[in-house]
Amino acid sequence: MAKIKSSKNATKKETIVEKASKLFFEKGFSASSMRDLAERVGVEAASLYNHIRSKEELLQEICFKAAQHYTENIDAIEREDSPFIQKIEKILRFHIDQMINNYEVVQVVDRDWKHLSEPYLTNYHNERRAYRKRITAIVEEGIRRGEVKDIDAPTAVLIMLHAVSGIESWHRSVQKISAKDLEENILLILLRGLGK
Amino acid sequence: MAKIKSSKNATKKETIVEKASKLFFEKGFSASSMRDLAERVGVEAASLYNHIRSKEELLQEICFKAAQHYTENIDAIEREDSPFIQKIEKILRFHIDQMINNYEVVQVVDRDWKHLSEPYLTNYHNERRAYRKRITAIVEEGIRRGEVKDIDAPTAVLIMLHAVSGIESWHRSVQKISAKDLEENILLILLRGLGK
DNA sequence: TTGAACTCCTAACAACCGTTAGTTTTATTA
């Protein structure tokens, strides 16, 4: 009999969520079927329901776990007592790191969170907005203290957050620079600009 | 009898493609059904097939028309004899303009082009890569001439292209700055950086 | 005024969807 092999000491549910992240990343949430997923897990579709409640629960799991991860990071950064430009740099470095090492999840969340149903949809949407607001506050404080250029803070935030999502292309590129170089280049561009 | 009303002098097919762009933008290609689309067009689903060949043809239409638009723009910019930092600025301004005024199409293309089937998928993928390569060449020439900071050009390009896609959030935001201010802020950040 | 070309309609197809029911096999524990 086929048995779900849980590598390491991961729960079978965790294994399913992990495979789902990869599948959703490749095909998108709506275009991924439970039979697709079951095949990758090595099991019949119906068997998945011994471990999860629904397809959407997988998406919820993915979205809210990622959100928690980001929230914990900004919690720590807010607590820090360092120059605000350095806080911004740390936020960027975290986003870049996530995009390099956890990009499947990040991309699924960014692309497919809209397929959550209520009340999760509203819930997630609020969390997202709150997160952006916290970053905006940091940028604004940086401007007030003269550490950051006098720009529209919300615009700066949306650029920061979206710029790093370009790393997706980096993953696919053939001759790619090292992750470290990538990180430094992105920071250089965002903090110092393209022009000389 | 219900009749497809083609406003202005648009073909009925063009009307359908336009409605499809909006629908795909809202729900994603895979989650959009032909019955959804038919309802928005004001017609039964089967009737759509008097004007189009398949659901995917709609996506093809949307993707390749957009690609052509971008290609024409960079054709013109390459022909220009101006400083390379200015060429980069013009590319950015074009992308920003598209994202502000044609964002539904742009977002659909960016998110759903992977749902094209062969040979369109490979075709589109190549066009996309070629387009990025042309921008990279401009950035590299800018670096060589000392107009642009000495950065990894492909990294710069992926940041440029993705940063502007953050404008999506701007559309949804409540108290938004003017489109002109948005454009100037984005250019300021990308060309001069966040830091002071 | 006839006939061809269009474009709409209803009805239906086969395939696939997420999910449930009921059963059998495997793993755990006593």
Add this chain to the structure above:
DNA sequence: TAATAAAACTAACGGTTGTTAGGAGTTCAA
């Protein structure tokens, strides 16, 4: 080893999917 729980299986459900067939109403040129 026997009893119980966990997790797999097969089969099928009701619904939706993209698309086609065939017919009826409309438009327009001859």
